[in-house]
Amino acid sequence: MVLFILQFSQLRFLATMDLGLNGISGKVPGFFAEFPFLRDLTLRANDFEGQFPTNIFLLKYLKHLDLSYNPSLYVQLPDFPPRNGLQSLNLLETNIFGGIPDSFVHLNSLKFLGLSNIGSHKQPITSIANLTSLNGLWLSGSGIEKPMLSWVGRFENLIYLSLHDYNFSGPIPWWIRNCTNLMSLWLRQCSLSGAIPTWIGNLAKLSDLNLSYNRLSGNVPKALFTLPSLQELLLSSNELCGSLEDIPNPISSLLYSIELRDNNFAGHIPKSFFDLTRLQVLLLDSNYFEGTVELGIIWKLNALDFLMLSDNILSVIDVEDGYPLPYLPHIRYLGLAYCNLTIIPGTLRYTNQLSYLDLSNNKIHGVIPSWIWVNWKESMFELNLSNNMFTSLENSPSLVQMDNLKMLDLSSNKLHGTVPIPVTTTSSSALLDWSDNSFSSIIPDFGRYLPNNTIHLDLSRNKLYGNIPGSICTQKQLKILDLSYNNFSGMMPACLIEGSSLGMLKLRDNHLHGILPENIGDGCMLQTIDLNNNQIEGKIPRSLCNCRNLEVLDIGSNQILDTFPSWLGEMSNLRILFLRSNQLYGSIGGLAESDASSKDFSALQIIDLASNNFSGSLSSKWFDMLQRMTENSSDKGNALAFDSRFPGEYYQERLTFKGIDLTFTKILTTFKMLDFSNNAFDGPIPDSVGNLIALHGLNMSHNAFTGRIPSKLGDLAQLESLDLSQNKLSRVIPRDLTSLTYLAVLNLSYNNLAGMIPEGQQFSSFTNSSFQGNEGLCGRPLSKQCNTSGAGTPSSSVSSQESVGTIVLFVFVGSGFGVGFAVAVVLSVVWQAKRWNCNCFPVPPVTM
Numbered sequence: 001m002v003l004f005i006l007q008f009s010q011l012r013f014l015a016t017m018d019l020g021l022n023g024i025s026g027k028v029p030g031f032f033a034e035f036p037f038l039r040d041l042t043l044r045a046n047d048f049e050g051q052f053p054t055n056i057f058l059l060k061y062l063k064h065l066d067l068s069y070n071p072s073l074y075v076q077l078p079d080f081p082p083r084n085g086l087q088s089l090n091l092l093e094t095n096i097f098g099g100i101p102d103s104f105v106h107l108n109s110l111k112f113l114g115l116s117n118i119g120s121h122k123q124p125i126t127s128i129a130n131l132t133s134l135n136g137l138w139l140s141g142s143g144i145e146k147p148m149l150s151w152v153g154r155f156e157n158l159i160y161l162s163l164h165d166y167n168f169s170g171p172i173p174w175w176i177r178n179c180t181n182l183m184s185l186w187l188r189q190c191s192l193s194g195a196i197p198t199w200i201g202n203l204a205k206l207s208d209l210n211l212s213y214n215r216l217s218g219n220v221p222k223a224l225f226t227l228p229s230l231q232e233l234l235l236s237s238n239e240l241c242g243s244l245e246d247i248p249n250p251i252s253s254l255l256y257s258i259e260l261r262d263n264n265f266a267g268h269i270p271k272s273f274f275d276l277t278r279l280q281v282l283l284l285d286s287n288y289f290e291g292t293v294e295l296g297i298i299w300k301l302n303a304l305d306f307l308m309l310s311d312n313i314l315s316v317i318d319v320e321d322g323y324p325l326p327y328l329p330h331i332r333y334l335g336l337a338y339c340n341l342t343i344i345p346g347t348l349r350y351t352n353q354l355s356y357l358d359l360s361n362n363k364i365h366g367v368i369p370s371w372i373w374v375n376w377k378e379s380m381f382e383l384n385l386s387n388n389m390f391t392s393l394e395n396s397p398s399l400v401q402m403d404n405l406k407m408l409d410l411s412s413n414k415l416h417g418t419v420p421i422p423v424t425t426t427s428s429s430a431l432l433d434w435s436d437n438s439f440s441s442i443i444p445d446f447g448r449y450l451p452n453n454t455i456h457l458d459l460s461r462n463k464l465y466g467n468i469p470g471s472i473c474t475q476k477q478l479k480i481l482d483l484s485y486n487n488f489s490g491m492m493p494a495c496l497i498e499g500s501s502l503g504m505l506k507l508r509d510n511h512l513h514g515i516l517p518e519n520i521g522d523g524c525m526l527q528t529i530d531l532n533n534n535q536i537e538g539k540i541p542r543s544l545c546n547c548r549n550l551e552v553l554d555i556g557s558n559q560i561l562d563t564f565p566s567w568l569g570e571m572s573n574l575r576i577l578f579l580r581s582n583q584l585y586g587s588i589g590g591l592a593e594s595d596a597s598s599k600d601f602s603a604l605q606i607i608d609l610a611s612n613n614f615s616g617s618l619s620s621k622w623f624d625m626l627q628r629m630t631e632n633s634s635d636k637g638n639a640l641a642f643d644s645r646f647p648g649e650y651y652q653e654r655l656t657f658k659g660i661d662l663t664f665t666k667i668l669t670t671f672k673m674l675d676f677s678n679n680a681f682d683g684p685i686p687d688s689v690g691n692l693i694a695l696h697g698l699n700m701s702h703n704a705f706t707g708r709i710p711s712k713l714g715d716l717a718q719l720e721s722l723d724l725s726q727n728k729l730s731r732v733i734p735r736d737l738t739s740l741t742y743l744a745v746l747n748l749s750y751n752n753l754a755g756m757i758p759e760g761q762q763f764s765s766f767t768n769s770s771f772q773g774n775e776g777l778c779g780r781p782l783s784k785q786c787n788t789s790g791a792g793t794p795s796s797s798v799s800s801q802e803s804v805g806t807i808v809l810f811v812f813v814g815s816g817f818g819v820g821f822a823v824a825v826v827l828s829v830v831w832q833a834k835r836w837n838c839n840c841f842p843v844p845p846v847t848m
Contacts, residue, residue, distance in 0.1 A: 013037050020044040020066065028073070032056050044090070045069040052094075054078045061085070068092040068114060079103045090114035092140055105130050112136035112160075129154065136160035143167060143189075153178040162186035172197055172211075182206055183229070189213040196221055196240075203227070210234040212259070220244060225255075232257040236283065243267030250275040257281040261308060265289060269314075278303055285310040285335055292317055295345055299329045310337035310358060318345040337361045337384070349375060358384040360409070365389040368410075370397070378403050381426070386411040386433070399423050399449070405430055411458070412436040418443065419459065424451045431456040435482065438463055447471030460484040460506065468493055468512075473500065482506040484530070489513075492536065501525055508532035508554070515539075516555070520546050532578065533557040540565045547571075554578035556608065564588040564614065569600025569625070576667070577601075580610040580675070587616030602627040605669070610656065610677040610699070617683030618676075629672045629692040632718065638669050656699065673697040677723065680704060685724075690715050697721040701747065704728055709748070711736040721745040725773075728752055733777070738763050749773045756786045 014035050025047040032041060033055045039062060049072035057065070057078050067073060068090040075091055076098040084106050092114040104127035113134060129151035135158060141147060147166045152158070153175030161182060171194040172187065183205050192214040200209070201223025209224070212234050219242040224233060231254045241264040247253060250272040256279055266288040273282065274297050285308040293309060296319040309316065316339040329347060333356040336345075341362040348354065352375050368390050372383075381404045390413040393400075398420055402408070405424040408431075416438040424430060430453050439462040443449070446469045450457070455477050465487040472481065473495035481502055488510040494517035496505055508530045515538030516531075524547035536558040544550070550571055556578045563586040568574060588609070601607075605628050656675060672694045682704040689698070690712020697720060698713075705727040713722070714736025722743060729751040737743075738760025746766050754776025757763065768781050778786040 015061075016040040018042040019046070022046060024048065026050075028052050028056075030055075033059065035059070037061050040064040042066040043070065048073045050074065051076065057086075064088040066090040067094050070094050077101050077104070080106045082106050083108075085109055088112040090138070092116050092138060100127055102127055104128060107131060108133055110134060112138075114138040116140045117142055132157070134158060138162040138164075140164040141166040149173070150175045152176075155179060157181055160184045162188070163190055164188050166190045168192050170194070172200075172216075177202065179203075180205075184208040186210040187214070192216055194218075196224070196235075198223055200224065201227065205229055207254075208232040208234075211238070212236040214238050216240055218242070225253075228254075230255060234259040235263065236260060237262040239264060241265060244270050246270045246272040247276070248272075251277055254278060256303070259283040260287065262286040269293065274298060274301065276301070280304060281306040283308045285312065285337075287312055289314055291315075293339075295319055295347055299347065302330065304329075304331055306333040307331055308333070308335035309339060310335040312338065314338075315340040316345075318343070319347050332356070332379075334358070344369065352376065353379050355379050356382045358382075359388070360384045361387040363389060365391070367392050367394045370394040373397070373400050373402060377401055381405060381428070382407040384409040386413070388413055390415055392417065393420060398443070404428070405451070407431045409433045410437070414438060416440060419446065419462075419464075421446065421449045422451065423449070424453070426451075427453060429453050429455045429477070433458040434462070435459060436461040440464065441466075442469060444469050445471050447474050450475055453477055456480040458482040460486070462486055464488060466490070468496075468507075470495060472496070476501055478502060480504045483510070484508045486510055492531070492534070497524070497526065497529070499523065503549075504528040506530040507534065510534055512536065516541050516544075516560075518543060520544055522546050524548070526550055527573075528552040530554040531558065535559055537561065540568075542567060544568070545570055548573070550574055552576040552578075556580040556582065558582055560584065564609075566600075573603055574601070575603055575628075576606045577604060578606070578608045579612065580608045582612055584609070584612040584614060586614065588614055588618070588622065601625050604628060605672045606667070607673075608656075608675045609679065610675045612679055614676075615680040615682070618681060618686055620686035620688035623686055623688040623692060626674075626692060629674070629694050632694045670694070671696055672718075675699040676703065678702045682706065684708070685710055685729075687712050689713065693717060695719055699723040701725040701727070706730070708732075709734055709737070709753075713737060714739045716740065717742070719743055723747040724751070725749040726751070730754070732756070733758055735760075746770045753777050757782065 015037055016039060020042045021044065023046060027050040028043065028048050030053045032038065033053060036059065038059055041056070041062070044066045045068070048070045052067060052073055052075045054076055063085060064087060067075065069092065071093055074095045074097055077096065077100065079101055080103040086107055087109050088111060090112070093116055096115065096117065108131070110131055110133055113128070113131070113136070132155065134155055137152065137155070137158060137160070143165050144167055147168065149163070152161065156178065158179045159181055161179060161184070164186065168190050172192055176185070177199045180203065182203050185203070185206060185208070188210050192211065193216065195218035196211065196216055198221050201221060204227065206227050207229045208231060210232070216238040217240060220235065220240060222245050224230070225247045233255065234257070236259045243266055247270065253276055255276050258273065259281065261283040264287065268291040269284060269289050279301050280303050282304065283306065290313040292315050294317050298304065298307065316336055329351045330353060331351065332353050334354065335358040337358045337360040339362060341359060341364055343364060344359065349371050354376050357380070365388070368385065380402055386409045392415060396417060398418060400420050400422045402422055402424055404426045405422055406426065406428050408422055411433045414437065417440065419434060419439045419442045422432065430451050432454060435458045439459070442464055448471045454475055457478060457480065460482045461484070463486065467490040468483060468488050470493050473493060479502060481496065481504070484506045485508070489512065491514040492507065492512040496502065498517045498519055499521050503525050505526060505528065509532065511534065513535040516536060518541040520541060520543040526547045527549045528551060530552065532554045536555065538560065539562040540555070540560060545567060548571065551573050552575060554576065557580065560582040562584055564584060566588070568577065602625060604626055672692070673696055674692070675697070677699045680703065684707035685700060685705050687710045690710050693715055695716050696718055698716070699721070701723040707729065708731040709724060709729055711734035714734060719740050720742050722745070725747040726749070730753065732755035733748065733753055735758045738758045740762055743762050747770055749769060749771060750773030753774040757771060757777055757779040764780070766781060771777050771782055778784045
């Protein structure tokens, strides 16, 4: 591209150069400054990087400069000379460094200005506030600024105002009412709250109003629909509620776009909406609208291009058979999910322009008609028929031709037979989902027939059997492959891991066997490997370390025979490690020799080593490295997801939590759990476990741990489930555990604990089963009560026993240090022997 431009370097009279939206990368060429008569330069929406040549700003005849949406481009504004002729400057989504110079005030011819990260106390804007010639102002923040923009209210001649991604944290700014000449007002994603003020109805020239992605509440003022020039009303993704009133004089209204999606509106959709003759876009999905909508009324809107009624309480009724259509529908985008449909609307077969159709979550039954693949062969790019009751494809085609297909979702139906294959000629990425059906067969060359642009293939929860087609490995663009919950058998194709471009591989709950491939290359892109509940054998290959982006490793419920893979600690992104129910053996305490500052396993938030043959004692240093579990967060966290390009593709896991097996369809980044149960660990439970203050679940049951329960477990403020049952723990239950206010499940049964069960608000909710099998325990909820001369409170019992040696030492110190020390040692030994005897075989204490 640069060489192409160089061919014009001799065109000294070149006045306009528009290179926007071309995907150009690299630095901005300095030779632009060699075009002395250049008036308009547009470089918007490319991938330019580095610093923009400052001398271009100072070209004598430059009037319009657009560098917007080049996020890697850095711009330092120059000292502008007086009487500079620049009329339009757009630097949105670029990086301004060096601040706004005072000479900015010399841009007295400027009509339009777009800037990012402007308006906070860190960025002085005095010189901008004096640009009274402005009629267009677009400013964006970074989501954290508490903006200081009241000076904008002084621009009485302002026509276009757009503020985006600020943190107003309050109502719509009052000073906007002074801008009475506004024709376009955009306050998008600005953390606005409260009601829409009625004074917006006084902005009589307003044609575009965008208040989307805020937290506005209350009703929509009726005055908005009476604005004589209003063409676009965009209020999506707020908390607005109530019913909508009819629009007066809809036939003469200029409204062509109404976007109210993702709010709390209720009642019936006003009939006047369907009398707006200019209406092109109507987005009402994700609300609580109710009643019946007749498609025949909608089709009379000749200009309607985009209609979304999904996710309400509506019932959509099609035109009756034989009833003449008033107009043929020309709509291109149609969403009718959750609309109580029982058949595909027959009127749709008369349109050949549909590009997007969502009929998911209805009650449509029967066959998927073949005219779908004929009528929309060239136009359709997203088709969602999921969550219905379809049983088959008409004429059972093995190939489905749709030239521009980007997404086809047939999941959660009753489809059976052979998995169909879509054929497309588009170069765009394709997502294919046939999960949760009854497909039973797949052709061996399935992968070779798939579109080369397939990036997401989900065939999970079907009845597929036989071998996994190795031809799937020929799909070099595939990022997500989910074949879970089928009946596949045979060898697991090594190519799915070795040299694969996959990011997510899910094969759980099949009958696959073999070993994990040992030659995983450096180019491994896998972020998730889920092979749970198969028959995989052998060892965990060390070459797995080449998957440096790995976040989830689930190889539980297999037949892997190996020692603990401590080398996995080198994987800095690993969040979930699931090794339960294998034949792993040996100690995991080898990490005790690691440096205390080691980052090994620092990102782990879920560790499940249950039901293996691990043994030996646990090192305190092992738990010290689990840094993510020591970070307590007050926010709710986000769901762990594969990639922002694949919305809804969350990590899922089946965990034993609170004593039962639960399937977590979403795992929050704040959820932390550790399960070492059903092994042969022995020795004491390290106190360092108490440093994992963010834990929600801790299960160390069915081992051979000895000694006391660490009192520091009382510091685990978020703990909801604690299971230390069936070990050899002794001594009293620490009173500190009563501070666990979120604890819902506690199991200390079948140990050697003794003394009184601590009394506390949380402990009073546990039943007898939480403490049974500890002969020395007494007090509620057990039927065995503590007598007045028996075991006292845990705190007093422990403190008196542990301090007796010190007390005796000082009693005898008057007899001389040597004698007193010897007597103290003897009595201490006797006391410890008695103490051991009391813990194992409780006897009444000796009273003095």
